Amino acid sequence: MSEIADELRLYLRSRYPLIYIVSHEEGRVVQLLHELAEDLGKSLTLWSVARGWHQPGGRSSQRGAHGDPRDALAACAEPERPTLFVLLDFHPYLKDPTIVRQLRETVHHLITATESSLLIVSPVLEIPDEMEKETTVVEFPLPGLEEISRTVTGTLQSLGDRLEVALGEEEREELERALLGLTQTEVENALYRVIVADGKLDASDIDDVVQEKRQIIRKSGILEFYPARESMDDVGGLDVLKAWLTRKRACFHRDAEEFGLDQPKGVLLIGVPGCGKSLTAKAASSAWRMPLLRFDLGRVFGSYVGESEQNMRRAIRTAEAVAPCILWMDEIEKGFAGATGASGDSGTTQRVFGHFLTWMQEKTEPVFVVATANDIERLPPEFLRKGRFDEIFFVDLPSEPERAEIAEVHLRKRERDPAGFDLEAVAEVTEGFTGADIEEVVKAALETAYLDGRREVTDGDLLGLARATLPLSATMPERIQGLRSWAQTRAMPASRGAPAAEIASEEQFRDRRHIDL
Ligand SMILES: Nc1ncnc2c1ncn2[C@@H]1O[C@H](COP(=O)(O)OP(=O)(O)O)[C@@H](O)[C@H]1O
Ligand SMILES: [Mg+2]
Helix, strand or coil, rough: HHHHHHHHHHHHHHHCCEEEEECHHHHHHHHHHHHHHHHHHEEEEEEEEECEEEECCCCCCCCCCCCCCHHHHHCCCCCCCCEEEEEEHHHHHHCCCHHHHHHHHHHHHHHHHHHHHEEECCCCCCCCCCHHCCCEECCCCCCCHHHHHHHHHHHHHHHHHHHHHEHHHHHHHHHHHHHCCCCCHHHHHHHHHHHHCEEEEHHHHHHHCCCCCCHHHHCCCEEEEEECCCHHHHHCCCCHHHHHHHHHHHCCHHHHHHCCCCCEEEEEEECCCCHHHHHHHHHHHHHHCCCCCEECHHHHHHCCCCCCHHHHHHHHHHHHHHCEEEEEEHHHHHCCCHHHCCCCHHHHHHHHHHHHHHHHHHHCCEEEEEECCCCCCCCCHHHCCCCCCCCEEEECCCCCCCCCCCCHHHHHHCCCCCCHHCCCHHHHCCCCHHHHHHHHHHHHHHHHHHHHCCCCCHHHHHHHHHHHHHHHHCCCHHHHHHHHHHHHHHCCCCCCCCCCCCCCHHHHHHHHCCCCC
């Protein structure tokens, strides 16, 4: 709370004309404004269409009810003493040009003549063009650890003797951490729910709280806690990328920032489909021991007009509250496709996308973005500009030694001893294969052996199946070549060993193998 309090105090002291606070949590915002007003020696008055001007806590002001927005603005023009005038849910009236004009005049007058300020608090951000320059937008953050701790204490106190609490200090902190990412009301509800189940609160409730939180966040429809089971050992090859991630992890500490390092922003992985981009995002989450929040961009834009921006803001706020975390945006080109086109809803897409990029640039919370893309043509160029991501990696088809490693990973995963196989031979015949293709070969080999009287898998199975497979690359050699030449000057190769320069076409594959594919 203190950061946002400092920010708002600064705006109020520096007489910013109109402050627009975006939040679903009116109660928390008003509480903070109340404290700030006292601090600054000003009064606080709230307005809502239902109650007109009134005091927080309920008493109606002597100004009486001014339920009409025009009356409301007229009524606050000559305050008796410096006041923070807070308009709750005022956004619907900003569509009316006369109200907008009146609002601008009132704001100007208040600032110059009365040491008072006007603030709007609303879950929706809608600023008319005329007001864009004089409006300061503040994203009100979700509760942080300290505030959650206070809420937990308050909730437990309210339950009093009826409740049995058996939590050590560390468990209590773990519980509070598990509640990050929720609004205050959601925190209270989650607590009540796990407590009501058995009348007590102990370590066994922490998991329930985590589950509860996942549910709540999933309901928002855009973010999902992704339980990553993959480790870095499950990723074959990609040595440069893996080493880079290890380095960045070490820079993700508070003392690194104090030392003068920039906080890691994120990484963009571009490349051939099926070569381990999504896999690396998942593995990074386990390796870094940070929750993986999967961000479904398609859902951001899938909803009705005006909701997209709100969705994007809410997702960002949640990620910031859960931080440190990894925000995984898979196949971003699909989500942002509209941002490059001039047609349809490109206005919205562009705004939402602009908001995201600005956030990337300015974010202070430890949210590390891992974005992946299979197609650069559909990616807006702003995305690729230096300074957005810490690095852009190109994930190519695996080289020969990498293919051996990938085959090894998938044999091990299925409890087969890789030492019993000629992995070099497998690597040789799988030229042009993606990691996903190699995985398919291993899976098919196991299936063959199983159906063949449950015998053990052999090199012969692997090699035979690999020879009979037409890899994905052969169906799209031009696309891969295109990606490669694009990446040459714009991205860092994710591995040291280079794959075969030439990509065989479908015909070449058939010729070389003399078999019917
Ligand atoms: N480098 C790799 N090492 C091990 N397995 C891989 C590798 N690349 C791909 N795979 C296998 O193929 C699957 C699909 O790969 P994925 O990471 O989803 O590809 P993409 O690059 O399209 O995101 C993975 O889940 C994994 O099983
Ligand atoms: Mg993928």
